[in-house]
Amino acid sequence: MLLHFFETLNYSHVFLWVYTRVKRSLSFSLSLVSLLKGVIVTFIIISKRERSALLLWLCEDSDFDEEEEEEEEEEEMVLKAATSLLQALGNAARRAIPFFVSDDDDDAKIIDGKRIAADIRAEIKGEVERLKAKTGKVPGLAVVIVGERKDSQTYVRMKRKACDEVGIHSFHSELPETISEKELIDVVKGYNDNPDCHGILVQLPLPKHIDEEKVLGVISLEKDVDGFHPLNIGMLAMKGHEPLFMPCTPKGSIVLLERSGVELKGKNAVVVGRSNIVGMPASMMLNKKDCTVTVVHSRTKNPKEICRRADVVIAAAGSAKMIKGDWIKKGAAVIDVGTNSVEDKSKKSGYALVGDVDFNEAKKRASFITPVPGGVGPMTIAMLLQNCLDGGKRAIEGTK
Ligand code: NDP
Numbered sequence: 001m002l003l004h005f006f007e008t009l010n011y012s013h014v015f016l017w018v019y020t021r022v023k024r025s026l027s028f029s030l031s032l033v034s035l036l037k038g039v040i041v042t043f044i045i046i047s048k049r050e051r052s053a054l055l056l057w058l059c060e061d062s063d064f065d066e067e068e069e070e071e072e073e074e075e076e077m078v079l080k081a082a083t084s085l086l087q088a089l090g091n092a093a094r095r096a097i098p099f100f101v102s103d104d105d106d107d108a109k110i111i112d113g114k115r116i117a118a119d120i121r122a123e124i125k126g127e128v129e130r131l132k133a134k135t136g137k138v139p140g141l142a143v144v145i146v147g148e149r150k151d152s153q154t155y156v157r158m159k160r161k162a163c164d165e166v167g168i169h170s171f172h173s174e175l176p177e178t179i180s181e182k183e184l185i186d187v188v189k190g191y192n193d194n195p196d197c198h199g200i201l202v203q204l205p206l207p208k209h210i211d212e213e214k215v216l217g218v219i220s221l222e223k224d225v226d227g228f229h230p231l232n233i234g235m236l237a238m239k240g241h242e243p244l245f246m247p248c249t250p251k252g253s254i255v256l257l258e259r260s261g262v263e264l265k266g267k268n269a270v271v272v273g274r275s276n277i278v279g280m281p282a283s284m285m286l287n288k289k290d291c292t293v294t295v296v297h298s299r300t301k302n303p304k305e306i307c308r309r310a311d312v313v314i315a316a317a318g319s320a321k322m323i324k325g326d327w328i329k330k331g332a333a334v335i336d337v338g339t340n341s342v343e344d345k346s347k348k349s350g351y352a353l354v355g356d357v358d359f360n361e362a363k364k365r366a367s368f369i370t371p372v373p374g375g376v377g378p379m380t381i382a383m384l385l386q387n388c389l390d391g392g393k394r395a396i397e398g399t400k
Pocket of ligand 1: 249272273274275276277278279296297298299300303316317318319322337338339340376377380
């Protein structure tokens with residue numbers, strides 16, 4: 001049992017635990033040093049006479065008052081020195097207070113998207129192995145990419161690698177920029193008819209001469225692992241219906257909340273953004289979880305006031321650090337989907353990724369918060385794999 005505990009121990013947890021302890025000890029030591037420094041400095045800067053009077057008083061026995069009652073001048077000096085010392089002590093204590101009452105403990109719990117996504121991938125791997133052992137088959141994902149956009153190629157490579165890691169078979173079509181809409185649709189239809197393929201993903205954006213909606217609309221409902229098919233979105237919106245697949249990024253955001261133990265039922269939730277791929281499906285998913293949902297968009301009046309009332313905030317506006325600390329209700333759970341590239345000369349690349357939420361401010365008010373990067377990002381691919389597994393299980397085992 002002990003062995004199992006050590007096997008499941010995540011090294012990032014150990015590192016975090018050690019880091020927190022070292023940081024706290026350091027803060028405590030700094031407080032003491034600051035306090036001592038204040039006393040010593042004051043002791044040095046008070047006049048020599050005050051210092052000797054004070055020392056004399058400290059070394060004298062308790063009947064100092066009676067014996068020295070007559071020596072008014074001496075007494076005045078002691079008082080002056082003592083006052084200075086007390087004042088210095090007060091100032092030093094004030095400086096030290098931030099260390100003593102370090103708001104570390106009040107800070108939000110950081111939701112570790114990387115760890116949660118890794119857990120989910122491990123679970124998927126186990127499930128794929130089980131499926132293979134039982135049926136001899138594994139889920140299959142087809143990734144279709146058109147053109148040579150570097151970012152699209154990177155995403156596709158990541159998705160293929162993630163499939164390999166969990167044992168999902170990946171099909172791959174790299175098509176030229178000049179491909180016609182009809183030819184692309186034929187490729188998609190070919191995967192629709194392939195019984196070993198259980199999910200189809202067409203990497204967006206597509207070249208201008210191709211109608212994205214038309215191509216996405218051809219993907220069979222049972223293989224729509226991106227969850228963008230109008231029928232899947234429609235079923236997500238309708239009470240009493242469940243879609244076959246849900247869009248990966250908003251689904252990942254909800255899973256992060258649930259796996260962090262955030263209760264959603266009856267909570268006030270605000271989604272900032274209403275795009276088809278994140279904001280809109282996120283609001284419908286929260287609604288399905290019995291939240292009372294408000295959607296904030298670019299025309300919303302008083303977005304700050306609306307956000308301040310939210311127990312749960314999902315930010316997906318694509319606007320760097322627009323959500324400040326005072327937009328967040330104390331104790332709220334904050335999921336930051338935003339991924340914005342901002343100039344940062346301290347980085348080798350010259351830029352840094354930041355979210356839609358001002359993380360350093362918001363973490364002082366939230367109870368849970370995701371970082372950027374390392375929050376929602378890793379969940380998107382994990383949810384794609386999950387959708388692919390679900391599609392595979394439905395086709396192979398006939399599960400619901
Ligand atoms: P879109 O640009 O498609 O949509 C942005 C939405 O935010 C729109 O609904 C827009 O309102 C709203 N909005 C923009 N500015 C403001 C503002 N100042 N106040 C209130 N609402 C505003 O973006 P996406 O939904 O595609 O993506 C959102 C963010 O999420 C981006 O940073 C993107 O990079 C990131 N993202 C991250 C993913 C991940 O895996 N981590 C995956 C997908 C996206 P209106 O409708 O009125 O224009």
